[in-house]
Amino acid sequence: MHRGSKIAIDYKPGSSKSRAAAHARWFASGLLIPLIGGLLVYSLREESPTSTSTVPAPTITLPELPALETPEAEPDPIPKPLGDTVEFVVRRNDTLDRIFRQLKLSLTDLANIRGLPGVRENLDRLHPGDTITLVHDEGLLQALTRRISETEVLQVTRGESGFAAEVLATPLETREAYATGTIDSSLFVAARAAGVSPEIILALANDIFGWDIDFALDIRAGDRFAIVYEQKFRDGEYIGDGRVLAADFTNNGKTYRAIYFKSADEAVADYFAPDGRSMRRQFLRAPLDFTRISSNFNPRRRHPILNTIRAHKGVDYAAATGTVIKAAGDGKVEFVGTKGGYGRVVILEHGGGISTLYAHMSRFAKGLRRGQRVKQGTTIGYVGSSGAATGPHLHYEYRVHGVHKNPRTVPLPDAAPIADAYRAEFEARTREVLALLDRAQDSAVAAVPPPD
Ligand SMILES: [Zn+2]
Structure with missing residues (x-):
């Protein structure tokens, strides 16, 4: 099998996330999540020779990428075809036909290539x-190369009997890294300074702790986190962050801990607490997409519009017009339309007598209609200021048998815990990952410079 390291191309995939691009998007997205300051990031594999840290190499295995950790023997060199090399960056509306015409390449060659299987x-x-x-x-x-996935390149070469195509593996190497931090004022500045990608931080809010912590309203100065996560490299070049493997988040003095567990048979792949409870609940704590929230949020000073349980028994989330509103839980659309002071409003029925209401939308999700089933996290509409609203915000209500409950404090029904069949495997994995997380935290403490 050919390995990709000797392919003579300098590939810059359009979909890959360079740090610069990621950070540019991070700034552009204008997050509400408060800043996490004083972030410290270490690679667990690459200790500085002058470091006094004693972080051992991680012992965890990565079941999803077992072969990628150990490069195989040197691959056969792929002969480099003779001729002029053109690296063509695709623009809007480009087609292969247009590209070939522009470069004055043989259209007969193009037809022959496109006739190859696959x-x-x-x-x-x-x-x-x-x-x-x-x-x-x-x-x-003479040759054409194109990346077709994060780990595969299509290569077409001219041989003596015509063109031949093959898919070459360009494996990713994953390394574990960790970051720890304390929230100060605004998340994205410090995240950038520490080199933590926006995707990693947002995973904490959207995928891991979003059921326990209201990242829009509950974050306090002094909140802390520690995460162990994957970084992806190809040929030694960082191409992006991967999954969060374990994380701690301390919010207002209470620590939440999550572990990513993927079973050997791949039937389970999700975040769990160390005791096996799912990190998911049947309802999201705050039904907003944090990647799009935009506000001058300051954790030291509560925004007057926030955290007010009004006479109409809801919670208001200030957010930019157009911010995605998500279904808080699986359910059925009970109402979609306009209702007095609520403006454009959606009501979902979730079973068990629970219903949720989302008001003041600027618009509904396309095609949303009464009776439709929605899954938790489905986009149902967008923040606006329709009805009796002084500014763009989401007004959110949670009702049990018609009685309003504070959505920020109501106990949320649990999702299913780890199944008994996976319990032993889960516990073994948990021990490994928690050891890693604990070492990361110990080292972070040791590495914090003394105050001046
Ligand atoms: Zn309200």
Whole structure:
């Protein structure tokens, strides 16, 4: 099998997330989540020779990427075709036909390539920013290379009996890293300073602790976190962060802890508390997409519009018009339309006598209709200021048998815990990951510079 390290291309995939691009988006997204200051990031694999840290190499295994940790023997060198090399970056509305015409390449060659089995579906769908590498000799194509996934490259080469195509593996290496931090004033500045990608921080809010902690309203200065996460590398180059493997989050003095568990048979892949409870609940604490929340949120000073349980028994989340509103739980659309002071409002029925209400929307999710079933997290509408609203915000209500409950404090029904069949496997994995998390925290404490 060919390995990708010797492929003679300098590939810059359009979909890959360079740190610079990620940070640019981070700034552009304008997050409400408060800043996490004083972040410290270490690679668990790459100790500085002058470091006094004693973090041992991680002992955890990564079942989803077992083969990628150990590079195989040096691959056969792939002969580099002769000719001129063109790295073509796809623009909007580009087609292969147009690209070949522009570069004055043989359209007969293009037709022959597209006739190869397995090529057409991997070649015809182009996205702006994709790179296609073309080697040609006086307009006659000698080779074409294109990344088709994070770990695969399609290579077409001209041989003596015509073109041949193959898919080359370009494996990713994952390394575990960790970050610890204390929330100060605004999340994204410190995250940028520490090199933690927005995806990792948002995973904490959207995928891991979003059922326990209201990241829009509950975050306090002094809240802390520690995370162990994956970083992805190809040929030694950082290409992005992977999954959070374990995390602690201390909110207002209470510590929540989560572990990612994927069973060997891959039937289970989710976050759990160390005792096996699912991190999920049947309802989200705050039904908003944190990637889109925009507000001058300051954790030291509560915004007057926030955290007010009004006479109408709801909680209000200030957020920019257009911020995604998500279904708090699985349910059925009971009402979608306009209702007096609520403006554009959606009501969901969840069973067990529980219903949720989302008011002042600027618009509904496309096609949303009464009677439709929705899953937790489904986009149902967008923040606005319709009805009796002084500014754009989500007004959210949670009712049990018609009685309003404070959605910020109501006990939320649990999702199913780890199944008995996976309990032993889960506990073994948990011990490994928690050891890693504890070592990360110990080292972070040891590494914090003395105050000046
Ligand atoms: Zn309200």
